[in-house]
Amino acid sequence: MAILRTSVDPSSETFRANREAMLAKIAEVEHWLGVARAGGGERSLARLRERGKMTIRERIETLLDRDTPFLELSPLGGWGTDYAVGGGLVSGIGTVAGVECAIVGNDPSVLGGAITPISGKKTDRLLEISRINRLPYIQFVESAGADLRRTTESAEDELRRQMNHFAESGRLFHDYTALSAARIPVVAVVFGSSTAGGAYQPGLSDYIVMIRGRSKVFLGGPPLVKMATGEDSDDEELGGAEMHATVSGLADYLAEDEIDGLRLARDIVAHLNWRKLGPGPSLPPDEPLYDPEDILGIVPTDLRTPYDVREVIARIVDGSRFEEFKPLYGRTLVTGWASIHGFPLGIIANNGVLFSEESEKAAQFIQLCNQVDTPILFLQNITGYMVGKEYERGGIVKDGSKMINAVSNSTVPHLTVILGASYGAGNYGMGGRAYDTRFVFAWPNAKIAVMGPAQMAGVMSIVQRAAAARTGQPFDEEADKRNQALIIDRNEKESLALYATGRVADDGIIDPRDTRTVLGITLSACHSAEVRGTDRFGVFRM
Amino acid sequence: MPRISRLLVANRGEIARRVFRTAREMGITTVAVYADPDRDAPFVREAHLGVALGGSSATETYLSIDKVIDAARRAGADAVHPGYGFLSENAAFARAVIAAGLTWVGPHPEAIEAMGDKLAAKRLMDIAGVPTLPSEELSDGSPEAIAAAGAKVGYPLLVKAAGGGGGRGMRVVRVADDLVAAVASARREAGSAFGNDTVFLERYLEGARHVEVQVMGDRHGNIVHCFERECSIQRRHQKIIEEAPSPAVDAELRERMGAAAVSAARTIHYDNAGTVEFLLDNRGDFFFLEVNTRLQVEHPVTEAITGLDIVREQIRVAEGDALSISQHALEIRGCAIEARVYAESPANDFLPATGPVVAWGEPAFHGLRIDSGVATGSQVSIHFDPMLAKVIAHAPTRAEAAWKLAGALEQLRVHGLTTNRDFLVNVLRHEAFLAGDTTTDFIERFDPARTRTASAEETRAAALGAALAAQSVRRAEAPFLRTIPSGWRNNRSTMETVHYSIDGSPLAVRYALRRDGAFDYECGEARGTVRLASFEPGRPGNMAVEVDGVRHQLTITTSGDQVWMQGAGAEVLLRELPRFPVPEPEQVAGGYAAPMPGKVLQVAVAPGDAVSAGQVLILLEAMKMEHRITCHDAGTVTEVRVVPGQQVERDEVMLVVDTGESA
Secondary structure: EEEEEOOOHHHHHHHHHHHHHHHHHHHHHHHHHHHHHOOOOOHHHHHHHHHHOOOHHHHHHHOOOOOOOEEEOOOOOOOOOOOOOOOOOOEEEEEEEEEEEEEEEOOOHHHHEEOOHHHHHHHHHHHHHHHHHHHHEEEEEEHHHHHHHOOOHHHHHHHHHOOOHHHHHOOOHHHEEEEEEOOOEEEEEEEEEEEEHHHHHHHHOEEEEOOOOOEOOOOOOOOHHHHHOOOOOOHHHHHHHHHHHHHHOOOOOOOHHHHHHHHHHOOOHOOOOOOOOOOOOOOOOOOOOOOOOHHHHHHHOOOOOOOHHHHHHHOHHHHEEEEEEOOOOOOOEEEEEEEEEOOEEEEEOOOOOOHHHHHHHHHHHHHHHHHOOOEEEEEEOOOOOOHHHHHHHHHHHHHHHHHOOOOOOOOEEEEEEEEEEEEEHHHHHHHOOOOOEEEEEEOOOOOEEEHHHOOOOOOOHHHHHHHHHOOOOOOOOOHHHHHHHHHHHHHHHEEEEHHHHHOOOOEOOOOOOHHHHHHHHHHHHHHHOOOOOOOOOOOOOO | OOOEEEEOOOOOHHHHHHHHHHHHOOOEEEEEOOHHHHOOOOOHHHHEEEEEOOOOOOOOOOOHHHHHHHHHHOOOOOOOOOOOOOOOOOOOHHHHHHOOEEEEEEHHHHHHHHHHOHHHHHHHHHOOOOOOEEEEEOOOOOOHHHHHHHHOOOOEEEEEOOOOOOOOOEEEEOHHHHHHHHHHHHHHHHHHHOOOOOOEEEHHHHHHHEEEEEEEEEOOEEEEEEEEEEEEEEEEOOOEEEEEEOOOHHHHHHOOOOOOHHHHHHHHHOOOEEEEEEEEEOOOEEEEEEEEEEOOHHHHHHHHOOOEEEEEEEHHHHHOOOOHHHOOHHOOEEEEEEEEEEEEEHHHHOOOOEEEEEEEOOOOOOOOOEEEEOOOOOOOOOOOOEEEEEEEEEOHHHHHHHHHHHHHHOOOOEEEOEEEEHHHHHHHHHHHHHOOOOOOHHHHHHOOOOOOOOOHHHHHHHHHHHHHHHHHHHHHHHEEEEOOOOOEEEOOOOOEEEEEOOOOOOEEEEEEEEEOOOOEEEEEEEEEEEEEEEEEOOOOOOOEEEEEOEEEEEEEEEEEEEEEEEOOOEEEEEEEOOOOOOOOOOOOOOEEEOOEEEEEEEEEEOOOEEEEEOOOOEEEOOOOEEEEOOOOOEEEEEEEEOOOOEEEOOEEEEEEEEEEOOO
């Protein structure tokens, strides 16, 4: 297989400037990760320790096999919202007793582990990942229940109140049992309270571990019972671990303390007799020939500056080997075959705007990957599909539709990394989050929006100017300028990678140097399920 | 006499291997005999032929004349070499060998017999004019007779077994009151070791040196001496460091002692290798102790300084040849020191240790000889002597030899067992030893440190090396994600943590992989950077860690939760604590547990007995030695869980004493 060559000059001024800019962005992400790790803050964590409790991260670290990787998902979910960074919940993929599992736990230091829209969204995403990739699901339960506060009067909250109702909620419980029905075991360790509706979270798990003196699982607490029936009761009688282990049978295992509970969870996973259904890595997993560190200096600070995406591919694939498919046709889209950590895959990477040829090439390549059960990696740096008279006449909508049809119906695992721009339908066609993509990660410099801020402001200005002309109104040039500046400013903010990741619109921002590692971990997770392509696509518009 | 073509060695361990080596060099086919526990021992594997003797104890096997003679017949052997110990000084055995038409590689049976009874030997030497120490027989076993004999010899005195050596059945008695008990105990031990419980009393010379002379005779009447060896460094009356020549013997004294030894040998028409043992006092007077009519454990130091192969001479004279050497042709070249490496615990009164040899590795360099009986995977059982190897260094001067031997011992890889290695190193580097101030009470007088303690830096390198090596093994054995960086996190909240116990003290090691391939570490209070410089999972042995820029070459052995790390300094044994601890089994309050595996000889108390501190509760026999389990807190015996003759495991509770304190 051909080995990619590089023309990067690490001594150039551009390289140095790019690197510095990227390091600054990484530092910003690192800062927010620190905030997420702090959870509910030092005081809350100290209070947990005083009560002999581990923090959520300590629990997860203790559960994992030694020296195995842990990929935390959406660690900055909640960024820029009214909720804590991290959303009061830690989720990710890790190895437990030799089995790759989806692991999730409430952070009791944040609002007592209450369920918030952010933690709910992270939970939904992990359930989806667990289901699609066939990963056993381990949950640590310690939650105050739903967050009943009305935190702000912000427009966002108001919109949510207008659009959502209690009767739509609770799907979570359905999903636990659906996992179980799909022969994916669900293990719950109850570290604290799990009451009222929350009691169904362990209740709908396949295995329940409760901890003596700690776990409390009941539908109604002592006050509610008193109000409902007049009966006097205490927590332990209503739902203590010992009662559930000896009387109700809700608890399958009784742990002496937290660490014992984690030991039992590991024992449970160890007995699952778990076999991965994918073929696993089959090619040499040697490191790339070029240092991934170079990526920092390769990627331009300004997304409009073009660069050859092959320089990035050369730094993430095994041995920098890449067999390019159709290299001379549709040149702004790079397609080809490579492997990462030994997992074979097809790569579709942007090297400019998408034209008809590129769209057709992508549709063909996706079908080829499906024909031979090969996962696809999308490397997004895309401003969109080409517009203009010539291109519309050339059938860009027809051809773009072919690509989106292929992406939508493809059944091999799709992984997406947003290297820079991700605008408009380009995001969809290149394996966007809404297209059943197994995992989507963004680099810190990524921008995700329906279109670029300047284009958005310009379009708005032209439309308003035309409207004014139609109605004969005078056009306020000053107001237009102020308006354009506002739109650009807001769009800039909302297209930031942090903004997207704060809304759990991806699976996290990653350090570009970790791209190969993250893809290796996620490819392995994908291979837990069967890796199988399809020959059934929607009708391709010819 | 016909040439020997197939030689059976009626022995085991290092001496069997040593005899086989010379036999092979002489073109002789080798035959091993072995007890069941020795089935896979190196000496069995190295012999051309082997015959199982059947059974585990010495009595059933290496001490069984019939079985050994039968084995020789079945293997087609035409000669028998007895080694040392076991049947080597048994005249009946020598006669049986000869009667079976085999060549006996040793002195004629009458010489063995004459010297076998230590008392008779002394009388013979008196007559020959060799100086001896006052001694008394104990023909009458009554306490009165024993006391009278003690008074005649004078105190301090030594109770000695008439039928054997090696420190077995030997007791120093300083006051008359202790004599009767010492005699009883010595008799028991001698009886079990030699099948002969006759003991006698001999004046004990304090502050003397043990100096012995190697002699060689042939059937043509030639007798030479091969100079002296000094074997003063002893514990439990057993030699642990021997050297030649003695730093206390000058040319004139050497001449006199050599002449005395030759005349002693001549008295009994000695015709093979033997050793005449003397005590040498600080005035230069020497006294006859005994003649060992066999190859001696410490013969290699003589071989080193003379260039002789004593086993070769033994075989040649047994074949009827004349000695290949004459007295005037023998000369001393340089200095040689031997250290005996034992499985034992110097910190615990040199109590023998048992268990598997998890890893064994011998250094090799010029002037170093290692005669070992074990290899990786060997088991040291309770049935036989726990000596693992003899390490012999030869150098131009005594100081160089001592230093070289200490260094070689440090490089000896013996993991899995407690050994006296560090103690030997401490003795060899002790300034009194280097000054030649070696007497039989050297250990009591100078009390060299029993163990070595690793420095903080050595401990850190060992702990980090152990943690990173284990990490590397886990990564290599991972069923998937094997090529992903170790312990990778995209949002790191903690480092990987391993808890070790070193000599009972906890030590936490934490590490996290950096982008540059090194690890950040925390080890106890220390923080820094460590790199696993070299390690191959699946091929343990040598490894290297670079701790804060300093590279440490280490050897690593892992067995279960134990890790032995050996570097330039002291060896470090780490026990990895479980990540998910399980509760410890309950300790029995007031329980007396066996300190080592062994056999119960006697239970001195019964349930209901009131016992006081210091009182003997149980006598335990282990490694052929007697151990007293004494009461440490007065109380009442509530439970006796063993009976005489019962085998017990280490830490097995044998009896319980209620001290009246409720837990």
